[in-house]
Amino acid sequence: MTAKRRGAQLVMLSFAVAIVMVAYANVGLGHDGQVPAGMLGYGLGLAGLMLAAYLVLAKFAPWADPLILPLVTLVNGLGLVMIYRIELDSDLASAGNQLFWTALGIVMFSVTLIVLRDHRALQRMTYTAGFIGLGLLILPLVPGLGREINGARIWVGVGGFSIQPGEFAKLALVVFFAGYLVAKRDVLALAGRRLLFIDLPRARDLGPVLITWVVSVGVLVLEKDLGTSLLLFGAFVAMLYIATQRTSWVLIGLLLFLGGAIVAGQLFSHVGARFDVYLNPSDPALYDREFGGSYQLMQGLFGMGSGGILGSGLGQGYPQLIPLSFSDFIFAATGEELGLTGLMALLMVYALIVERGLRTSTAARDPFSKLLAGGLSFTLAWQVFIIVGGVTNLIPLTGLVTPFMSQGGSALLANWIIIALLVRMSDAARRPPPQAIQDEGLTQVFQR
Amino acid sequence: MNNTVKRMAVACLLMFGLLMLNINYLQAVKADDLRADNRNQRSFFARYQYERGMITAGGQTLAKSVDAGGTFRFQRKYTDGPVYAPVLGFFAPESERGIESAANKYLDGTHPDLFVRRTVDLITNKPPRGADVDLTLVPKAQEAAYRDLKQSGKRGAVVALDPKTGAVLTMVSVPSFDPGTMAVPDKAKAARAYNKLDKDENEPLINRAIAKTYAPGSTFKVVTSAGYLMDDDSRDVNSTVNAPDALLLPGTNTYLRNYHGESCGGRASLLDALTISCNTAFAEMALDMGYDKLEQQAAKFGVGQTLAIPLSVARSDIGADEGKAALAKTAIGQQSNQMTPLQMAMVAAGVANDGKVMKPYLINKIVGPDNDEIDAARPEELDEAVSPEVASELRQMMISVVQNGTGTAAQIPNVTVAGKTGTAETAPGAPSHAWFISFAPAEDPKVAVAVFVESGSAGNDATGGAVAAPIARDVMQAVLDR
Numbered sequence: 008m009t010a011k012r013r014g015a016q017l018v019m020l021s022f023a024v025a026i027v028m029v030a031y032a033n034v035g036l037g038h039d040g041q042v043p044a045g046m047l048g049y050g051l052g053l054a055g056l057m058l059a060a061y062l063v064l065a066k067f068a069p070w071a072d073p074l075i076l077p078l079v080t081l082v083n084g085l086g087l088v089m090i091y092r093i094e095l096d097s098d099l100a101s102a103g104n105q106l107f108w109t110a111l112g113i114v115m116f117s118v119t120l121i122v123l124r125d126h127r128a129l130q131r132m133t134y135t136a137g138f139i140g141l142g143l144l145i146l147p148l149v150p151g152l153g154r155e156i157n158g159a160r161i162w163v164g165v166g167g168f169s170i171q172p173g174e175f176a177k178l179a180l181v182v183f184f185a186g187y188l189v190a191k192r193d194v195l196a197l198a199g200r201r202l203l204f205i206d207l208p209r210a211r212d213l214g215p216v217l218i219t220w221v222v223s224v225g226v227l228v229l230e231k232d233l234g235t236s237l238l239l240f241g242a243f244v245a246m247l248y249i250a251t252q253r254t255s256w257v258l259i260g261l262l263l264f265l266g267g268a269i270v271a272g273q274l275f276s277h278v279g280a281r282f283d284v285y286l287n288p289s290d291p292a293l294y295d296r297e298f299g300g301s302y303q304l305m306q307g308l309f310g311m312g313s314g315g316i317l318g319s320g321l322g323q324g325y326p327q328l329i330p331l332s333f334s335d336f337i338f339a340a341t342g343e344e345l346g347l348t349g350l351m352a353l354l355m356v357y358a359l360i361v362e363r364g365l366r367t368s369t370a371a372r373d374p375f376s377k378l379l380a381g382g383l384s385f386t387l388a389w390q391v392f393i394i395v396g397g398v399t400n401l402i403p404l405t406g407l408v409t410p411f412m413s414q415g416g417s418a419l420l421a422n423w424i425i426i427a428l429l430v431r432m433s434d435a436a437r438r439p440p441p442q443a444i445q446d447e448g449l450t451q452v453f454q455r
Numbered sequence: 456m457n458n459t460v461k462r463m464a465v466a467c468l469l470m471f472g473l474l475m476l477n478i479n480y481l482q483a484v485k486a487d488d489l490r491a492d493n494r495n496q497r498s499f500f501a502r503y504q505y506e507r508g509m510i511t512a513g514g515q516t517l518a519k520s521v522d523a524g525g526t527f528r529f530q531r532k533y534t535d536g537p538v539y540a541p542v543l544g545f546f547a548p549e550s551e552r553g554i555e556s557a558a559n560k561y562l563d564g565t566h567p568d569l570f571v572r573r574t575v576d577l578i579t580n581k582p583p584r585g586a587d588v589d590l591t592l593v594p595k596a597q598e599a600a601y602r603d604l605k606q607s608g609k610r611g612a613v614v615a616l617d618p619k620t621g622a623v624l625t626m627v628s629v630p631s632f633d634p635g636t637m638a639v640p641d642k643a644k645a646a647r648a649y650n651k652l653d654k655d656e657n658e659p660l661i662n663r664a665i666a667k668t669y670a671p672g673s674t675f676k677v678v679t680s681a682g683y684l685m686d687d688d689s690r691d692v693n694s695t696v697n698a699p700d701a702l703l704l705p706g707t708n709t710y711l712r713n714y715h716g717e718s719c720g721g722r723a724s725l726l727d728a729l730t731i732s733c734n735t736a737f738a739e740m741a742l743d744m745g746y747d748k749l750e751q752q753a754a755k756f757g758v759g760q761t762l763a764i765p766l767s768v769a770r771s772d773i774g775a776d777e778g779k780a781a782l783a784k785t786a787i788g789q790q791s792n793q794m795t796p797l798q799m800a801m802v803a804a805g806v807a808n809d810g811k812v813m814k815p816y817l818i819n820k821i822v823g824p825d826n827d828e829i830d831a832a833r834p835e836e837l838d839e840a841v842s843p844e845v846a847s848e849l850r851q852m853m854i855s856v857v858q859n860g861t862g863t864a865a866q867i868p869n870v871t872v873a874g875k876t877g878t879a880e881t882a883p884g885a886p887s888h889a890w891f892i893s894f895a896p897a898e899d900p901k902v903a904v905a906v907f908v909e910s911g912s913a914g915n916d917a918t919g920g921a922v923a924a925p926i927a928r929d930v931m932q933a934v935l936d937r
């Protein structure tokens with residue numbers, strides 16, 4: 008029987024909030040030489056939000072993994088601090104906005120936990136989720152509704168708000184993948200014939216893979232959103248592999264991806280430009296190129312290099328020099344001020360969140376939960392890999408948010424819902440099974 | 456499915472591992488390159504975030520950082536910029552020159568000597584501030600030298616030394632520039648100002664006192680005299696040498712004549728030879744000594760050394776041994792010998808200081824933010840150029856130059872001045888450089904000066920006595936009146 012560990016969770020949660028508060032004070036001291044005026048209100052606000060999340064979790068998912076919420080709180084809080092810090096030197100960043108969305112994220116987290124008492128309900132919505140996902144993905148292309156910002160058409164304007172439906176599409180599609188694969192996994196794993204050393208699936212079973220591939224490339228082409236297409240495709244291949252346990256799917260997926268990438272690189276200048284920049288970021292010609300140049304990437308690398316091992320200290324770097332330092336490049340801005348040390352710690356926290364999610368997957372009792380938990384966890388890891396790898400020039404740069412850190416409401420809400428789902432599944436996985444009456448009988452025999 | 460999930464967990468760890476490795480590479484291995492890349496503006500911004508130390512001299516503030524608030528908080532301001540610019544240099548957005556560069560680590564507070572203080576400031580959360588650099592310059596003399604050169608529209612340089620310590624009391628180069636135009640935190644504007652000065656044909660960015668060498672003309676006769684007197688103990692100021700009206704240069708058909716074809720009377724004492732600056736007499740002395748001895752004597756005054764005061768000084772040189780005809784002309788400073796004005800000031804100072812040449816220096820002391828002394832100059836002897844006896848004889852000869860010879864324009868009432876004029880032909884038909892080296896008071900020298908006026912800037916027939924000597928007089932007077 009697994010302990011609930013609610014007390015430990017509260018201690019860790021307080022610790023996470025304390026770290027964030029110290030960082031917040033540090034920004035003020037580093038930047039202006041004094042503790043920020045709003046420190047108390049900000050601190051109480053964040054602490055209150057986390058306490059609410061904790062209480063909801065304790066009431067509605069008492070057996071949940073105690074580590075997940077504190078870890079996410081830490082990352083979300085550090086993201087808030089970084090945005091607050093960047094706002095001091097840049098007009099575009101807005102910590103107030105992000106705090107509002109964080110609050111809304113906690114509300115979504117709570118609502119999800121309260122409403123969704125049994126996550127297996129999602130399995131019954133497999134195809135609905137699929138359609139919703141595709142619909143959301145296509146939404147920005149609807150004339151009059153979609154908006155193009157910074158060269159990518161991934162936004163939808165609703166009244167005064169802009170949202171990125173892609174963030175929610177990602178979530179819906181992972182639910183769809185999990186439901187579909189649970190239903191088809193035996194067929195996918197066993198049927199088919201062997202060609203050379205690869206087990207080829209049947210064409211009709213391959214259908215969904217091809218459809219997803221086409222949709223991903225379609226998104227890439229029409230919305231110029233390289234990041235999301237890479238994310239979705241990777242998530243699908245990974246879940247296919249978990250479900251079927253066949254490496255051949257991974258190889259097929261890689262081949263399809265490489266083929267798509269090469270064709271896209273030839274056909275679309277913005278894809279080719281990213282690749283040039285990846286290979287030669289410091290080339291002066293690319294650096295000065297007006298569109299699709301390496302300026303932003305290099306500014307991020309300069310920031311991280313200048314930060315060095317210990318960083319410049321919060322409030323003492325120059326995040327305003329890095330374009331979009333509050334969104335896509337928040338990782339580089341963090342690297343400048345917290346240094347290698349801070350980034351290693353941050354990646355460690357991300358890794359822990361992912362591994363706790365995957366642990367939930369192995370502990371889950373039904374295939375759907377295993378697949379959904381595995382898929383959501385991998386999606387988080389994959390997303391961190393794509394954006395951080397891009398910003399640090401490990402892989403070509405594609406625009407994506409850094410989960411829980413980048414400024415942006417849609418991503419924050421969607422990611423908090425993902426955490427709610429993981430927490431819900433870990434609660435189900437760790438909840439002790441109802442005790443058999445027979446056991447009690449035996450106990451009575453011993454008592455006698 | 457647990458097996459594949461576990462493999463997936465390993466794959467995720469590998470992904471994070473790759474990211475971590477890459478970040479280590481970026482922030483530990485490649486960090487220095489990224490930091491130093493000239494497209495990385497952080498160092499440029501950082502230059503304006505701390506209060507840079509002041510540069511002072513004789514109780515006056517020559518450069519300081521003023522808090523302007525905002526992104527470019529501390530900005531550099533210069534008082535009397537052009538007067539001190541050749542020494543101070545400038546503090547531009549991406550570079551610095553002069554003392555601003557040579558003492559940069561003190562001024563910006565990164566020098567190891569300031570480490571303890573910086574650590575204390577860090578703990579007590581004091582805003583960082585660099586140390587102040589106090590120069591040896593005497594503002595009154597500096598201003599007098601600048602004014603004299605500038606008002607006459609001449610190009611040239613003045614160097615005054617304290618002969619006993621080597622402290623540089625005056626260092627002026629004209630035309631000069633306003634360092635304030637390059638101290639603005641606007642890279643484009645600073646670059647425009649720099650490029651304009653850099654292309655100016657009058658070369659305002661060159662510190663003529665130390666950065667370039669010029670033919671020294673007759674001022675070099677002091678070195679020749681020193682060598683000749685040192686070569687043989689029996690010689691003194693009254694020893695006579697041949698001084699023909701025209702000397703056939705060995706191995707050539709050309710005759711060496713005196714200035715304006717004047718006569719020295721066939722034979723002259725050393726005293727008279729220097730007093731009237733008789734060319735043929737010194738050519739004879741050099742021919743008598745030979746190249747090596749002349750070269751050794753020059754080296755003892757510092758010729759051939761590369762000095763850092765801490766500004767780097769161009770190497771002066773008497774030229775290679777090119778035969779007797781060349782040697783005869785070297786003796787009177789007209790061959791390939793090339794001297795910085797500082798070097799000629801060192802010759803005067805060496806004679807003044809009983810033969811001992813002191814190492815010249817510009818920084819008097821380094822003062823920490825709390826007015827505590829961090830470092831102070833320790834005068835150092837460079838070499839003994841001549842014996843005290845020979846120094847005394849040279850002094851006697853140089854006094855005579857000012858009292859009855861070519862340097863009368865340097866006389867100061869109630870002060871005995873010693874000096875030597877120089878009028879150096881630069882090229883056939885081109886106007887001469889005008890030189891004057893001197894020290895005063897002759898009995899107990901407090902200041903040694905070299906004045907250099909560049910070819911053509913003071914008329915076509917400028918002589919050291921007419922053009923350079925009055926400037927030297929004003930500078931010496933200013934130091935003595937201090």
